[in-house]
Amino acid sequence: METQLRRENNMATTTLTHAAAPGGSFLLDASRTEDVFTPADLNDDQKLIGQTADEFITKEVLPLAQELEQHKPGLMPQLMKKAGEIGLLGGGVPEEYGGTGLDKISATVLAENLAGYGSFGVSHGGHAGIGTLPIVYFGTPEQKQKYLPKLATGEWLGAYCLSEPQAGSDAQNALTRAVLSPDGKHWILNGQKMWITNGGFADVFIVFAKVDGEKFSCFIVEKGFPGFSAGGEEKKMGIKGSSTTPIFFENCKVPKENLLHEIGRGHIVAFNILNVGRFTLGAYCLGGAKRVLAVASKYTKERKAFGKQLADFGLMQEKLASMAIGLFAVESMIYRSAGMIDRALSAAAGSADKTQQSMKVLEEYAIESSISKVYGTEVLDFVVDEAVQIFGGYGFHEEYPVARAYRDSRVNRIFEGTNEINRMLIFQMLMKRAMKGTLPLMQAGAKLQEEILAGPQMDDSDDNPWAAEEKGVASAKKSFLLAAGAAVMRYQMELENQQEIVAALSNIVMEAYAMESCLRRGQKSAAARGAASSAMGDAARAFIYDAGDRVEKFARTAVCAAAEGDSQRMMLAALKRFWKREAVDTIALRRNVAAGVLAGDRYPFDGK
Numbered sequence: 001m002e003t004q005l006r007r008e009n010n011m012a013t014t015t016l017t018h019a020a021a022p023g024g025s026f027l028l029d030a031s032r033t034e035d036v037f038t039p040a041d042l043n044d045d046q047k048l049i050g051q052t053a054d055e056f057i058t059k060e061v062l063p064l065a066q067e068l069e070q071h072k073p074g075l076m077p078q079l080m081k082k083a084g085e086i087g088l089l090g091g092g093v094p095e096e097y098g099g100t101g102l103d104k105i106s107a108t109v110l111a112e113n114l115a116g117y118g119s120f121g122v123s124h125g126g127h128a129g130i131g132t133l134p135i136v137y138f139g140t141p142e143q144k145q146k147y148l149p150k151l152a153t154g155e156w157l158g159a160y161c162l163s164e165p166q167a168g169s170d171a172q173n174a175l176t177r178a179v180l181s182p183d184g185k186h187w188i189l190n191g192q193k194m195w196i197t198n199g200g201f202a203d204v205f206i207v208f209a210k211v212d213g214e215k216f217s218c219f220i221v222e223k224g225f226p227g228f229s230a231g232g233e234e235k236k237m238g239i240k241g242s243s244t245t246p247i248f249f250e251n252c253k254v255p256k257e258n259l260l261h262e263i264g265r266g267h268i269v270a271f272n273i274l275n276v277g278r279f280t281l282g283a284y285c286l287g288g289a290k291r292v293l294a295v296a297s298k299y300t301k302e303r304k305a306f307g308k309q310l311a312d313f314g315l316m317q318e319k320l321a322s323m324a325i326g327l328f329a330v331e332s333m334i335y336r337s338a339g340m341i342d343r344a345l346s347a348a349a350g351s352a353d354k355t356q357q358s359m360k361v362l363e364e365y366a367i368e369s370s371i372s373k374v375y376g377t378e379v380l381d382f383v384v385d386e387a388v389q390i391f392g393g394y395g396f397h398e399e400y401p402v403a404r405a406y407r408d409s410r411v412n413r414i415f416e417g418t419n420e421i422n423r424m425l426i427f428q429m430l431m432k433r434a435m436k437g438t439l440p441l442m443q444a445g446a447k448l449q450e451e452i453l454a455g456p457q458m459d460d461s462d463d464n465p466w467a468a469e470e471k472g473v474a475s476a477k478k479s480f481l482l483a484a485g486a487a488v489m490r491y492q493m494e495l496e497n498q499q500e501i502v503a504a505l506s507n508i509v510m511e512a513y514a515m516e517s518c519l520r521r522g523q524k525s526a527a528a529r530g531a532a533s534s535a536m537g538d539a540a541r542a543f544i545y546d547a548g549d550r551v552e553k554f555a556r557t558a559v560c561a562a563a564e565g566d567s568q569r570m571m572l573a574a575l576k577r578f579w580k581r582e583a584v585d586t587i588a589l590r591r592n593v594a595a596g597v598l599a600g601d602r603y604p605f606d607g608k
């Protein structure tokens with residue numbers, strides 16, 4: 001089976017032809033439909049990777065969920081090793097080190113399909129993502145040779161130790177210390193890590209500690225090293241089948257050669273790896289939420305009230321449709337980003353240091369990765385919450401599957417950088433690129449200013465069936481430029497202390513990316529079928545219309561806080577002008593989308 005996965009990936013090529021758009025550039029440039037990767041572009045090999053993963057979860061993992069929830073000793077690591085035997089753990093590891101070296105799109109399909117049981121998804125991410133990739137990207141040839149083949153097959157399992165009791169978001173405030181032993185042969189580690197996924201059974205730990213109490217650095221620590229110990233399992237609200245423990249280092253002796261990357265450069269390892277983890281977390285959330293939607297849809301046909309099936313009530317249909325529309329937005333963004341990452345990776349494939357180039361590409365798309373994390377986790381939370389509501393009293397019952405999904409979902413907004421931290425990062429990263437001149441945001445802002453001063457223009461009559469949606473996407477981008485311009489002008493370098501404004505601006509960025517991704521996918525699908533209307537078209541139109549309302553609100557909030565007097569009035573008038581549009585009956589659109597969900601009792605746009 002592993003050879004099968006490897007063969008599938010060798011053949012996994014995307015159908016896209018043009019150079020990848022730089023990260024964050026979606027805010028400035030209108031993308032072309034044919035350049036946007038969508039699930040309809042997945043090839044047979046990529047689909048097969050998804051089927052293999054889905055079958056594994058359905059046949060091997062879910063039947064054992066009860067025992068996993070009760071922490072049956074040894075069961076989760078046993079399943080992880082089984083996943084390793086069929087090649088499901090080595091996606092991030094190059095083939096020369098025994099992995100399957102999956103491209104980003106295939107890795108996204110894999111993560112999405114491994115998420116049917118939240119605890120397994122988290123354990124998989126803790127091992128195959130953040131527990132393994134630091135060695136892939138930053139290891140020496142000797143470190144790679146020693147650890148990667150065993151991590152790729154699951155012979156050894158991995159974990160990532162960054163957080164400490166007093167330092168989670170503020171990870172560089174770590175107290176764990178490393179000093180070189182008097183004979184110069186070992187690093188001696190002292191300190192404690194907290195909330196470590198896979199802590200109870202992992203063999204290899206990526207550990208961050210400050211050399212001489214100052215230089216933030218990273219080490220590869222094996223569980224057998226003297227002075228290493230794992231504490232007891234945390235009693236958690238959800239993902240109870242996963243292992244989360246503290247880790248202790250008491251004069252722990254780590255061989256000198258197990259320093260990973262350079263002394264004082266641990267933050268480069270930590271943040272780049274979290275960046276990859278964030279993207280993948282969005283994909284896990286997407287896969288988990290699709291399963292919950294399917295369960296909820298089925299239930300609306302099993303349960304009757306007032307002599308009707310729940311499925312016949314408009315308010316139940318509205319919920320199913322909103323769940324599917326949120327998923328459609330997340331899926332459209334994630335696969336679009338994965339397509340851009342793969343294109344950039346193939347452009348860099350000829351370079352001498354392929355691994356370093358890959359790291360650079362992933363850094364380039366850090367904004368899209370944070371969006372994947374924030375939007376993916378929040379849509380999953382919405383989906384599980386609505387599923388509980390659809391199940392009514394039974395939704396609150398532990399014997400029904402949605403209660404567990406509800407509890408399991410909650411942690412996603414907390415780890416891999418809280419959603420608050422990621423919102424701050426999205427805007428900060430954009431500003432950094434603007435200051436460096438790699439993203440001409442200032443120039444675009446100045447051009448918009450001229451457009452506003454020139455006064456209202458007549459709208460061109462346009463027979464494009466997507467004209468309203470195109471305008472909505474353009475208005476979202478303009479709203480960002482306008483509101484961000486006001487905020488930067490008023491607060492300049494102090495803007496990062498105005499967190500509410502920054503979050504509102506990041507929300508606009510996310511909505512703009514989601515709107516455009518939905519639009520391009522809807523257009524691509526309509527062009528392929530030769531018809532503009534379909535449940536997918538309706539999902540795209542409903543999403544874009546509603547997102548427009550949200551964008552206008554976020555932009556008003558930011559402008560009201562950042563501008564005063566005439567300048568504020570002028571900006572609010574411009575916003576009003578951007579958002580002057582024909583009304584859309586989103587209830588009718590949602591009914592069509594709900595019909596699509598109910599027709600198959602599943603998310604209706606899979607692979608489309």
Ligand SMILES: Cc1cc2nc3c(=O)[nH]c(=O)nc-3n(C[C@H](O)[C@H](O)[C@H](O)COP(=O)(O)OP(=O)(O)OC[C@H]3O[C@@H](n4cnc5c(N)ncnc54)[C@H](O)[C@@H]3O)c2cc1C
Nearest residue numbers: 160161162163167168169170195196197414415416418420
């Ligand atoms: C089940 C589970 C598994 C985990 N697995 C791992 C793992 O494998 N490895 C690992 O290293 N860690 C892991 N973590 C830890 C996780 O990454 C941290 O909990 C997370 O980073 C948040 O840190 P904290 O808990 O210290 O919260 P805090 O940093 O104290 O944050 C508390 C609140 O304050 C907000 N906040 C903090 N700073 C700011 C700011 N600058 N601006 C605005 N708001 C702010 C946060 O958004 C949050 O809402 C795990 C946690 C859990 C619960």
